[in-house]
Amino acid sequence: MLKYKTSLLLLLVSVLILNVLQFFVPISFWVYLIVISSYLVLAAYGSFRIESNFYFPVICSAKTEKKEISISFDDGPSPEITSKVLDILKTNEINATFFVIGKNIEGNEDILERIHKEGHIIGNHTYSHSYFFDLYAPKKMGLEFSKTNEIIEKITNTETRYFRPPYGVTNPLLRSALMKFKFIVIGWSVRSLDGIKNNTSKIIKRVTSNLKPGDIVLFHDNYPEIETVLNEFITFTKNNGFKIVSLNNLLK
Known part of the structure; x- marks a missing residue:
């Protein structure tokens, strides 16, 4: 799963690319909305699923074969x-x-x-x-x-x-x-x-x-x-x- 810094960077790069493309072809508002909404959904999932380690490392279990x-x-x-x-x-x-x-x-x-x-x-x-x-x-x-x-x-x-x-x-x-x-x-x-x-x-x-x-x-x-x-x-x-x-x- 993507982590916070990577997903935020991808969002910024995506918006930047869309802004550049605007000079050559019309970009629908819905494209921006889809990109931003995708990031927000991922961020929300990371917030409420502590085991995702989305924002920072969290230990939720140990790797062991012992019971x-x-x-x-x-x-x-x-x-x-x-x-x-x-x-x-x-x-x-x-x-x-x-x-x-x-x-x-x-x-x-x-x-x-x-x-x-x-x-x-x-x-x-x-x-x-x-x-x-x-x-x-x-x-x-x-x-x-x-x-x-x-x-x-x-x-x-x-x-x-x-x-x-x-x-x-x-x-x-x-x-x-x-x-x-x-x-x-x-x-x-x-x-x-x-x-x-x-x-x-x-x-x-x-x-x-x-x-x-x-x-x-x-x-x-x-x-x-x-x-x-x-x-x-x-x-x-x-x-x-x-x-x-x-x-x-x-x-x-």
């Missing part, structure tokens, strides 16, 4: 739910990755500290996770990254390596903002949709039906029924020979 996978949790920490998730992970000796929202850490510093002390990876998921985050100017996005990094690092005394975009949406603004940071951007290959669906059986089926080696699974640790989903998912992996490993180990 190893990694699990991640977005949007925490949640005072009511994250601790229960941590209990399950501790009982099963599983390390996960938590992509935390900066504002949710405030007042829940003890939970973040526990996440860190129990060996889990902590990633940046912006400070606000605003519905309008994708429309922010790059400078404002950068301030959100920095503020969340500072909160995490103050509590854990460790550098934040990983970042996951809110809603998995990417665009040129985010591309520009990320250039000033050394994040490894993480997507997913299995999405539970537990933030949207309320039917636990459907969520469990969604995350288990096509599970394969190298998958990165996305859950939310603010989903009220995550205990049920997580316990059944872990049971499924054990019964089917999968091993849940940390993101660092999966990406080795």
Whole structure:
């Protein structure tokens, strides 16, 4: 698939060629519309399909023949739910990755500290996770990254390596903002949709039906029924020979 810089260059070259041809033959308005619309469709696809790597590199899975996978949790920490998730992970000796929202850490510093002390990876998921985050100017996005990094690092005394975009949406603004940071951007290959669906059986089926080696699974640790989903998912992996490993180990 074409990437952002290449497709933008092709658009500019195409428009330039059409402008030159205008001196020799009439060029219909519809030709311009088709060229520009084609670019916009491609750009929109790249924005909403994080695995396309359209705007910048995103790791959504690992290439491995081992039956190893990694699990991640977005949007925490949640005072009511994250601790229960941590209990399950501790009982099963599983390390996960938590992509935390900066504002949710405030007042829940003890939970973040526990996440860190129990060996889990902590990633940046912006400070606000605003519905309008994708429309922010790059400078404002950068301030959100920095503020969340500072909160995490103050509590854990460790550098934040990983970042996951809110809603998995990417665009040129985010591309520009990320250039000033050394994040490894993480997507997913299995999405539970537990933030949207309320039917636990459907969520469990969604995350288990096509599970394969190298998958990165996305859950939310603010989903009220995550205990049920997580316990059944872990049971499924054990019964089917999968091993849940940390993101660092999966990406080795």
